Amino acid sequence: MEFIDNLSLGFSVAMMPINLLYCFAGVLLGTLVGVLPGLGPLATMSMLLPLTFGLPPTSSLIMLSGIYYGSQYGGSTTAILINLPGEASSAVTALDGYQMARKGRAGPALAAAALSSFFAGTVATVLIALVAQPLTKLALKFGPAEYFSLMVVGLISSIALASGSLLKALAMICMGLLLGLTGTDIYTGLPRFTFGSAEMLDGIDFVAIAVGIYGTGEILRNLEHPLTGEATVAKVTNIWPSRNDLKRIVAPTLRGTVIGSLLGILPGGGALLSSFVAYNVEKKVSKRSEEFGKGAIEGVAAPESANNAGAQTSFIPMLSLGIPSNVVMALVIGAMIMQGIQPGPNVAVTNPDMFWALIVSMWIGNAMLVILNLPLVGMWVSFLRVPYGILFPAIVAFCCIGVYSVDNSSFSIYLVTISGLLGYVLVKLDCEPAPFVLGFILGPMLEEHLRRAMLVSGGDPLVFVTRPISAALLVIAAVTLYVVSRPNVAKTRESVFEEEGV
């Protein structure tokens, strides 16, 4: 009955008008961001982070999450209508979705995407509610050694998501960890790596780093290849899928949901990986595999359900363990810390109303998205015509004001300039920024648990392998590292990211 009680607590908080409002604002912005080319959920979330400080923590987290899963919906709209995935995770949707649109079946493709996403979102919400609680209870038994090992798992699995060289991803983690240590040492009070600057005593502002890398850095990348003119937008006539269409999407949606839910839970998983795997599985098991790539509705339903399920279940490690499984979750953790909430298993105990309201809001948000996306698709299509030349100065303006408003100081804006340039150069050198950002977030926590674990064990480093949970976690990290480094896996990883144009 605890499950029902928790959900009803969640409903009572999530249905409060203010939270409904911010949930709506989140999914609306998310859809918009997903539709607008060259503006991803990461840039938007970092831009809006400062604005959410004034809100109650629950409302701000509800809104930030809404942006994330809302962008999955919006991204699929552009993938289907103009063959330009607004989000990387919708890239595979474009394969069959756009072909359907060219055959005049844009409506059913959009409906298949929305309905399968909604179904997946509902299942994922229930799954989060079921799994997060027991995991939290397990995590409450964790000591510093377990936490240290858990974070190592989180960091190592972030590599699975990074494209390109394994060594570079590992180096990026180390660099992120080092940068994260900037500021006053908590044990001795000594300033570290602050270059004598008083502004850096509290550490480097995370928002400035995120905005630099994913805001201005990303714009520099987009300006390498100026987006060419207006895209031809497929006409949407009849939205509703035929009965035959509906029959065809049931099984792919179910399979996509299962795949997405599982891959989302894995640290390092999330929407991107899920959609790709679901599409390939569907292509293998489908009786109509020869139709794939030519407008098979299954090829829309499977990845769309998977990316939505994956986007949502990636909240599980974040909510129950305080470990971000991808950069979006790292941003949510950053938001929590700034709201004064220490992320970790304690969140469900100390802030049960926030915890459960966030989970329930995801389901409400998904329902809002179906309503927003199907009847209003015409409105979203018109946003596709916003030229990038107008968009990017606005993005930079919002980013800079947002960063300034964190502590009303210009210092962070200089950091945006530096991290934007640094992020751009690193991407040019084929170094993905995601492991760097995760390392930056986890750096201080990783060190704190390491030092505490060593104190507790009397300076014996074997503590990490003699405690069973910690040892198991380190084995997982080692296996992940081994699997990712296998030449054939490395090659598949490469092709995944090449095809998706990430």
Next chain:
Amino acid sequence: MNGKDIASGAFFVLIGLAYMWMAWADLPIGNTLEMGPGYFPMVLSGILVIFGVAIGVRGFVNAHGTEFGRVPWRAVVMMSLATLVFAAFFDRLGLLPGVFVLSFLTALSSSRNSILGAAITSLCIAVFCSAVFGYGIGLPVPIIGPLFGF
């Protein structure tokens, strides 16, 4: 030869050495029982140097290089200039002129934006931001700053 590997390897080694030196010079290292503030950075920067060397060596051994691609120099310069000017003068310029200058310089990053087009776009952005952040959210920065004699 792979120029990207060599360059990024060198970069990682450089950063690693810099951190190592800073940790060594300024911070007590401690021992495994009671780690000083320099212990963890020391270990990390050591690992970073090792990875950097490995990446660099691989760059020399690797047979095929990769394209560096084109760099939008104009955008790099204009966007950096825009954010630096904004950081330096935002307080004194105020919200409306500050955002206008920021957006205007940024808009000129792209050669597709004409001067006039950039000015119109920036004016709209500046007015919108002044309304939202100044009146709406109440950012403690005047709409028109002290630089203009108000």
